Amino acid sequence: MTGRLRRLAAAAAFGALLGGAGCGGAVEPDDLKAIRLPPGFRISLYAEVQGARSMALAPPLGALFVGSRGDEVHVVFDRDNDGAADAVRPVSRSLKVPNGIAWRDGWLYIAEQHRIIRYRPALAKLGPHSPEVIHDRLPDMSHHGWRYAAFGPDGRLYVTVGAPCNICDIGGLQGTILRLDADGGNPEVFASGLRNSVGIDFHPQTGEAFFTDNGGDWLGDDLPPDELNHATRPGLHYGFPHYAGGRAVSPDWKDRAPPPGAQFPVIEFDAHVAALGIHFYRGAMFPAEYRNDAFVAEHGSWNRTSPVGYRIMRVRFDGQGKAVGKEVFAEGWLKDGSSWGRPVDIKELLDGSLLVSDDSGGAIYRITYER
Secondary structure (H helix, E strand, O other): OOHHHHHHHHHHHHHHHHOOOOOOOOOOHHHHHHOEOOOOEEEEEEEEOOOOOOEEEEHHHOEEEEOOOOOOEEEEEOOOOOOOOOEEEEEEOOOOOOOEEEEEOOEEEEEOOOOEEEEOOEOOEOOOOOOEEEEOOOOOOOOOOOOOEEEOOOOOEEEEEOOOOOOOOOOOOOOEEEEEOOOOOOOEEEEEOOOOEEEEEEOOOOOOEEEEEOOOOOOOOOOOEEEEEEEOOOOEEOOOOOEEEOOEEOHHHOOOOOOOOOOOOOEEEEEOOOEEEEEEOOOOOOOHHHOOOEEEEEOOOOOOOOOOOOEEEEEEEOOOOOEEEEEEEEEOOEEOOEEOOOEEEEEEOOOOOEEEEEOOOOEEEEEEEOO
């Protein structure tokens, strides 16, 4: 049997195990008519997944795994490849805030609030399993306790660890990005001085890390900005808690010396938009000018007089891998001061279309382009 046939057979077996449940739920296709996109782009409902947060594609299984801030990880399967899921099932339960997930070499990695685990989803058994704990020393605190996870081009796992506060002194792994081997070995702090770094992805050409970070609360409607940061090397410090976001100094730190060599964001987003997932576009479905640009999900404000965010931003990059500007790509989840959806994460299917998770609407959307 060829490799392609083996993959098709595995996908068929996996789909049979999932059963025939559809994706019906609260979000209707007509709701998406409110979403504004550039000409030629279309958005559709891909799946209904309660509390959908981080996503991880598993191409050998033809599956999409979806984390949450509850206690479950779901798997989504599009068996007939029609651009809409026909099966959604929980595959991991009784977890502690399994927000961060990643897939590599047959392993599903789950970053919980207090630890990182992995297991091999078996075609013969998708129910209870015994995960392998690869790191059990994450700060077990609920404030900013939802982790994000991604593999870098170096084959190592990157996990974001937020500060357990609004603005405070931090220590240990608090306010960092942790980097470790795929089996949990050689853990190290890759970046520090971060308030609540969330989404992370790597530029397709340079391989360098870019990651979002959320600025502090209660400093006004327009301060501090949310951030897109760039790591040219390990070991850089990004200014928190001295800087609440961007170059805005935290009030209780105004009489203290700033951290030496603090890195400032390469892109500043509006204050309180809650910039979360980031994905560099690598595909061929979208127009060529989108390749190597990044999409960022803005989850939306919760403590601003006039709500902002609830949209997807496009960050433009030049040929040298430098961020040069930002613009709105998709908006419409916020209408007349009320939201009906909140984008969280963005991933790319093999055909070049984008998937967008929405934990408020309990949905995953698919964005396509037709010339």
